[in-house]
Amino acid sequence: MENALTRLDPNLPDPVESRRRSAGRFVRFVYGTLVFGLLAALILYFGTPLVFLGSPGIVSAPRQLVSLPYAVQVVDRVAEPGEAVSVGDEIARVRSPQQDEIVATYMRGLSELAGREADLRIREQVAQNSLPAARAYLELTATAVNRLAAAKNAVSLTYELDVRNAHAQARKDVASQEAEAAEASVQIAALAALRERLQQQVDRLERDFANGRVVAPVSGIVSPRMATAGESLVAGTAIAEIYDTSDIFIDWFVPDYRLVEPKVGKPVFVLFGNRRISGEITRILPVSDVYEEERTLAGSRGRSAQVARIRMAPGSEPPALGSTVHVHMYYSGRIGHVAADLVHLLGLN
Secondary structure, eight states: OOOOOOOOOTTSOOHHHHHHHHHHHHHHHHHHHHHHHHHHHHHHHHHHHHHEEEEEEEEEOOEEEEEOSSOEEEEEEOSOTTOEEOTTOEEEEEEOHHHHHHHHHHHHHHHHHHHHHHHHHHHHHHHHHHHHHHHHHHHHHHHHHHHHHHTGGGSOHHHHHHHHHHHHHHHHHHHHHHHHHHHHHHHHHHHHHHHHHHHHHHHHHHHHHGGGEEEOSSSEEEOSOOOOTTOEEOTTOEEEEEEOTTSOEEEEEEOSOOSSOOOTTOEEEEEETTEEEEEEEEEEEEGGGSOHHHHHHHHHTOOOSEEEEEEEOTTOOOOOTTOEEEEEEESSHHHHHHHHHHHHHHTOO
């Protein structure tokens, strides 16, 4: 008995060949994607510096340091870093044994001046009260001298010497008491002026210290650089640092290798996350004018010879203070417009 073999239709595709062709197409697609992706990465890496100048920057604002000219200890921290404060708001409480010692020294000086002033007032009062009697005795001795001159031949030389000596002593006593009263009055006025100056110094010290209340000198945001409760600080050390949010800017660290020098008035774009903010260079600063932490950021990107200050477009919401942003300055205005249109088209702004 013969069995007939049933062969496949030659028009039907071979499953093995189909799987091979599919796998080949996938391999070629992956290979092509890798090649073109690597090529695109190389073009972007080497071509981007030829299109725009880009490097990081930091969002900053004018800073107001809050410090005291005494060694202090922070008792309580009323405001916290990142908190918005207004002028005159209490941000911390401190105590200062050094300030107490200075006030005590002034008070001892005031006490000594008060004692000297009281002594001079007593001497002035005694001199003024003694003057009438001294003047009356002077008039009496003057009368005796006049009578002595009229009866000069009738008195002895010893009696004449006694009368004239008493008259001279009376004149001396009157002059001495008048001078003492006048000088005491002058000294009292000088001590009163000095005492008033010392009292003004004490009042100023107590008013500036305000019982240890540290207040904000400007309205703004408290920076993270703030002393903690219990921390002791030497004189002049910042207790807190406040950003003046009325003037926010970006310090851009310009790379050393660039095709075009940045100039004042040059438009730039600030990239922060998925946001793209327009800005303009308003000032070129030397690196020495930048804060220490900003120099650290610049140093991490290589030594930067220039720092450009950027102001964002009016109405733009600035990023958080202290944030690191990326700044792009296109060498050509046409390329910048094309990039802006592309970003707007893709909805990335």
